[in-house]
Amino acid sequence: MTPAELDEALMASALAMGRRHLGATWPNPAVGAVVVRETPSGPFVLGRGATAPGGRPHAEPQALTIAGEAARGSTLYVTLEPCSHHGRTPPCVDAIRAAGVARVVAAIGDPDDRVAGRGFNILREAGITVDVGPGALEARLAHAGHIRRVVDGRPHVMLKLAVSADGKAGLEGRRPAAITGEEARAAVHMLRATHDAVLTGIGTVLADDPLLTCRLPGMADRSPVRVVLDGALRLPLSSALVRSLDIAPLWVIAGEGAPLEREAALNDLGVEVMRVGRGPTGGLDLAEALRLLAVRGITRLMVEAGPRVASAFVAADLVDEADIFTGPDPLGANAIDALEGLPLAALDTHLVEVETHTHGRDRLRVMRRR
Known part of the structure; x- marks a missing residue:
C-alpha cells in the first residue's frame, strides 16, 4: 500500500x-x-x-x-x-x-x-x-x-419520497397508501436517526397522525426533532406528535397571523412555536423557515411530507438531496402525484442520481445536487 x-x-x-x-x-x-x-x-x-x-x-x-x-x-x-x-x-x-x-x-x-x-x-x-x-x-x-449551515445559513435538506411504480404518492381523495415494504420502512427510520430534524406539513399530520420517531430496536433516543409547517396552528393537542414529546422535541412553524391562544396551548404542553411570513406563492416562507432552523442549530433536515410540501421545496430549489423509495406496484391514474403540480422529473433540474439500492421489493434512488 x-x-x-x-x-x-x-x-x-x-x-x-x-x-x-x-x-x-x-x-x-x-x-x-x-x-x-x-x-x-x-x-x-x-x-x-x-x-x-x-x-x-x-x-x-x-x-x-x-x-x-x-x-x-x-x-x-x-x-x-x-x-x-x-x-x-x-x-x-x-x-x-x-x-x-x-x-x-x-x-x-x-x-x-x-x-x-x-x-x-x-x-x-x-x-x-x-x-x-x-x-x-x-x-x-x-x-x-455543517457546510450548508455555515455557507448558506440553512440546513442541508434531504427530501424523502415514497412513490408507486407509476409515480404516485397516495390514493384518490388524498387517502394514504402503503407503497413500500418493511425493509424500506426500516431504512427510513435509519434516515431519521441520522438527521437532526424531520419536517412535515400539517396536512400529513391531520391525515396520518404520524410519530416521525426512529422506531428501530434500541434507537428511540436517536429520534430527530420533529418540525411541522402549520400556518394556522391547526395541530391537534391530542396528536401523536404532541403525545410523544417525551421521546423527541416538537417544533411548529406557524404563520404570523396564527391564533395566539393556540400557540399558548401548545407552549403549555412543551411544544415550541415559531413564526414566519408568507412566501411568493402564499404559503409559509420556506427559506425563512430554514433560516430559523439553522439559527437553532439544525444542520441536517429530512423532509418527509406530502406532495404539496415536497413540491414547494422542489419549486423553491431548497432540496440538496432526494431519497426516492419506489414500490413495485402502481396506484392508478387517479392517484395523487408524488409532487403536487410538478412531474417527478422536476428533481432532475438540480439533482443527479448518484446511487441505487434495493430494499426487499423496493428500489431506492439517491439524488444529490449537481
Whole structure:
C-alpha cells in the first residue's frame, strides 16, 4: 500500500467513526478522528474518537485521551479541520499541540470563519506537518449539513419520497397508501436517526397522525426533532406528535397571523412555536423557515411530507438531496402525484442520481445536487 493509499484507508476509518453520531451532534458537525503510530509491521491505531452526542467533547481530544502518552510523535487523522476558537471547550488545536502529535491529516477545511484555515496555520506554526485532502469527497458528504449551515445559513435538506411504480404518492381523495415494504420502512427510520430534524406539513399530520420517531430496536433516543409547517396552528393537542414529546422535541412553524391562544396551548404542553411570513406563492416562507432552523442549530433536515410540501421545496430549489423509495406496484391514474403540480422529473433540474439500492421489493434512488 502506498503512503497515499494508507492515508485514504485510515481516513476512511475516521469517517466511519464520525458517521456513528450523524444527527446527534448538532449544532456541531459529526467529526471522526483516529490517532496512528507507524511501526515496523505497519500502522497501529492508538485511539479513536467521534464528536459526542450534543456536540461535546470533540473527536480529536477523545482520540488523543485514549492514546495518552503514546500520541507523542503520532499521526492524527481527522475528517474536518480542527477548531481553533474558544467555545464551551478549549480549541482542539491546543489539545493536538499538547499531545505532541507530529502530523495531522485532515480530509477538508472548515468554512466557519472562526476556523477557515486558521486551525491548519496554528498547527503548522507549531511545527506539525499538515496534509489536507484524503477522503475529501466522503467528508464533504458527511459534513454537508455543517457546510450548508455555515455557507448558506440553512440546513442541508434531504427530501424523502415514497412513490408507486407509476409515480404516485397516495390514493384518490388524498387517502394514504402503503407503497413500500418493511425493509424500506426500516431504512427510513435509519434516515431519521441520522438527521437532526424531520419536517412535515400539517396536512400529513391531520391525515396520518404520524410519530416521525426512529422506531428501530434500541434507537428511540436517536429520534430527530420533529418540525411541522402549520400556518394556522391547526395541530391537534391530542396528536401523536404532541403525545410523544417525551421521546423527541416538537417544533411548529406557524404563520404570523396564527391564533395566539393556540400557540399558548401548545407552549403549555412543551411544544415550541415559531413564526414566519408568507412566501411568493402564499404559503409559509420556506427559506425563512430554514433560516430559523439553522439559527437553532439544525444542520441536517429530512423532509418527509406530502406532495404539496415536497413540491414547494422542489419549486423553491431548497432540496440538496432526494431519497426516492419506489414500490413495485402502481396506484392508478387517479392517484395523487408524488409532487403536487410538478412531474417527478422536476428533481432532475438540480439533482443527479448518484446511487441505487434495493430494499426487499423496493428500489431506492439517491439524488444529490449537481
